[in-house]
Amino acid sequence: MERIGIFAGTFDPPTLGHLNILLKAKKLCDRLIVAVGVKPSKNALFSVEERVQMMKKIAPDVAVESYNGLVVDFAKTKKAHFLIRGLRSSADFDAEFQMAQANRRLSGIETLFLIADDTHSHISSTLVREIAHFHGPLQEFVPNEIQTLIRKKFS
Numbered sequence: 335m336e337r338i339g340i341f342a343g344t345f346d347p348p349t350l351g352h353l354n355i356l357l358k359a360k361k362l363c364d365r366l367i368v369a370v371g372v373k374p375s376k377n378a379l380f381s382v383e384e385r386v387q388m389m390k391k392i393a394p395d396v397a398v399e400s401y402n403g404l405v406v407d408f409a410k411t412k413k414a415h416f417l418i419r420g421l422r423s424s425a426d427f428d429a430e431f432q433m434a435q436a437n438r439r440l441s442g443i444e445t446l447f448l449i450a451d452d453t454h455s456h457i458s459s460t461l462v463r464e465i466a467h468f469h470g471p472l473q474e475f476v477p478n479e480i481q482t483l484i485r486k487k488f489s
Contacts, residue, residue, distance in 0.1 A: 338364065338365045338413060338415055339362060339366050339367070339414060339415065339417070339418050340367050340408070340414045340416075341355065341356055341418040342401075342417065343369075344378060344459070345368075345459070346379055346380055346385060347380055347385065347459055347480060347484050348389055348459075348477070348480065349454075349457045349458070349475055350475060350477060351454040351455070353392055354420075354451050356368065356393055356396070358448045359418045360396065366396045366397070366418075367396070367397045367399060367412055369399060370385045370398065370399070370400045372402045384483070388479075391480055404440065405417065406441035409443050415444075416443060416445065417434075418448060419434070422450045422454075430447065434447075461475065462475050462476055
């Protein structure tokens, strides 16, 4: 049986931390789907289409799709066996743990937590947006393939 994993997030924008988790997740599944979420509660800087295109640029060998609504509903349509979430620190764990429990209760789908490498544990999309806003260097925070796209958004 093919093991299908879903790595979901808003990826606004994708970071080296996201890529770090994605590369680890690929080793655990036969097929990995990156699910770019539309969250009305978050005011995304990039459109969902832009975020999907950025993820496709940095991860051309995995499926990348957008979704609306609950990630578990999307996961069920893809016949996923598990969700993948990245953890940067213990501060991430509490919120992710609650979400994982709710997702399991709603769908029976388990969540696998992957720990970011220490070289990426300080990176967040919020931090990247702040650095880009003030025209700071991005090379240590986002993949080279998308730096120009991020710079354009702040020009």
